[in-house]
Amino acid sequence: MTAVAWKELVGEVATATELPGPWRSAFEDVPRGHYVPDEVFVPEPGTPRTYRTVNRSTEPGAWEALVHSNAQVVTQLAPSPFDGGPSPSSSSSAPEAVARMLALLDPAPGARVLDLGSGTGWTAALLARFGTVVVTMESDPELAAQVRAHLIGYEATVTALHGNATLGYPDAAPYDAVHVGFSVRDIPGNWIAQVRPGGRLVMPFGTLFANTGLLRLTVREDGQAADGRFRGGVRFMWERGQRPHWAQAAAGEPERMASPVDPRTVLATGASRWAVGLQVPAVTWDPVPADGDRLLRLWCTDGSWATVAVDAWNKPDGVTQCGPRNLWDEVCAAWSWWDGQGRPGRNRFGVTAGRSGSCRAWLDSPQSPLPGALDPATRTHPAAPLLSDRPNSTTRQR
Ligand SMILES: C[S@@+](CC[C@H](N)C(=O)[O-])C[C@H]1O[C@@H](n2cnc3c(N)ncnc32)[C@H](O)[C@@H]1O
Structure with a gap:
């Protein structure tokens, strides 16, 4: 029953995303039920910021329905830095979003891929099953340990690390591709520096106004910057350092x-x-x-x-x-x-990100930057440190 439900879901996702055959096979061979923990969290309808726990042992039907749905499954909650309320801090991403991102990444078999934000380890397992060589990074120590346990059997081609993904992992660079499992509004320069010229980066990218973009960048031949357009929409949780923070409302005469x-x-x-x-x-x-x-x-x-x-x-x-x-x-x-400008749609916009951490949005081409967009002067979170500032905090899990 479970295997049938998973195959049906993969069929729906493959049709909706026009998923190439080899990726469809990888999805069929790697059901996400093997990666999702026994305890997951479901938002209570009508009551914002309230979650109900679903435990596999006490509610096996509800747990399976979630895992075999085409939705994100929340696997960890933590206090939001904005108001302290419970907020998802890790999840197993929606299968259709994962399929779209992997198809956009389009690595060749044997390619070296940096997978950032391991979460449950499911995406890393899909990448390995497809035939790429993967370094996957997770900043939460407990989750990173779980990822290592989930990826037993993939040791030949997956290295699971505990560390801050905004630093990347230079020891195994250059990569052919970077896959990012969380949303950013600032693109760390380290990622650009660690991808070979012509290599790709696929990431959820958003603003606090609309956290809804899916971006694909290609590194320029000189390796100094990467450019690319938005490729539709996705909604992912923020990189942990880029979550919105609370600020005291300004006083004074409005x-x-x-x-x-x-x-x-x-x-x-x-x-x-x-x-x-x-x-x-x-x-x-x-x-x-x-x-x-x-x-x-x-x-x-x-x-x-x-x-x-x-x-x-x-x-x-x-x-x-x-x-x-x-x-x-x-x-x-x-x-x-x-x-x-004639109300252009999202996919006419793009971004250029540099090794130095610069990040500029444009319309139609990098020669047409948006007025004032993504100006680092208005950053409200610390920019990702460049590797020269790197604390020695990445730990190999095996
Ligand atoms: C949506 S989940 C990724 C899901 C994953 N692709 C999967 O298949 O299960 C995002 C993950 O990114 C992790 N994360 C967020 N910021 C990070 C950072 N700076 N470094 C490493 N991991 C980070 C979170 O802890 C979370 O586990």
Whole structure:
């Protein structure tokens, strides 16, 4: 029954992603049920930030249904650095997302692949089964030990390491490809430096405004930088060092004004949110119901905040802004730029990342950088250290 359910799911995923035959065989041979722990966590519908534990021994049917679904399965919870509430810190990624990323990576058999964010070890096992030589890295010591246990039998072609993936692993470089299992909004220069010219990197890439991009980069012939476009959308958890942090809201007299644009228009589509997010780094938004009015709330990790009354946006006090950055002004300017460009979709955008840790978003080509996008000056988390600063913290698991 279990094997049949897995084969059926792989068939659905292969059709949806047009997965090449050799990858389909690898998925069939490596069921994720072997990698998912007995205890997993399911969000409670209707109650944000609440999770129910599903244990394989007491609820085998529910556990199997999760593992054989085309969804992410949360395998670890930890306090969020934003508000302290429970937040997923590891998971087994959704099979369709994994299939799309591996097909995009498209390594040749025998290729040397750096797999970052091992999680359960399932993706590393898929890569090994496909025939690549894998170094996989996980920063959580307990998970890293589990990965080593899960990958027994793959020792000839997989090296499982405990360490910070933003440093990469230079001892086994250069790699032909890097596969990243968490989302970033800053691309560590070490990754570019450790991939051979012409090699590929595939990663979830997002902004705090819209954490929804899937990016493929190719390293330039001179090895100094890598460029590439977005290839559709995925939603992954953040790299542990790039999770949003709490900031005290800025004090002072807020400014009030009318908005030049209806906030519903600004946030109307995935494409508009994506384009705005690339231009307003470190800004998050959410809708808040307040006193019967509909309010949009924005904040930045430097303490700046804004609110927009959704049904009264064009009234003289429709917008309230406070702090060093005028967040709603920035969002409106970003939206107007995108509108003026003919409202391009996500896959017309791309990124150039350099060995030094520079990271620049562009439209259509690296020669057309976005205004102000991904400016390191507005980074609100420490940039990944370059290897010259590397603490000796990577440990081999075998
Ligand atoms: C979505 S899970 C990866 C799932 C994995 N591909 C699988 O098949 O199970 C993301 C993982 O990245 C790990 N991670 C996040 N930041 C990291 C970092 N800086 N270094 C190493 N691992 C990291 C998390 O601990 C988590 O286990």
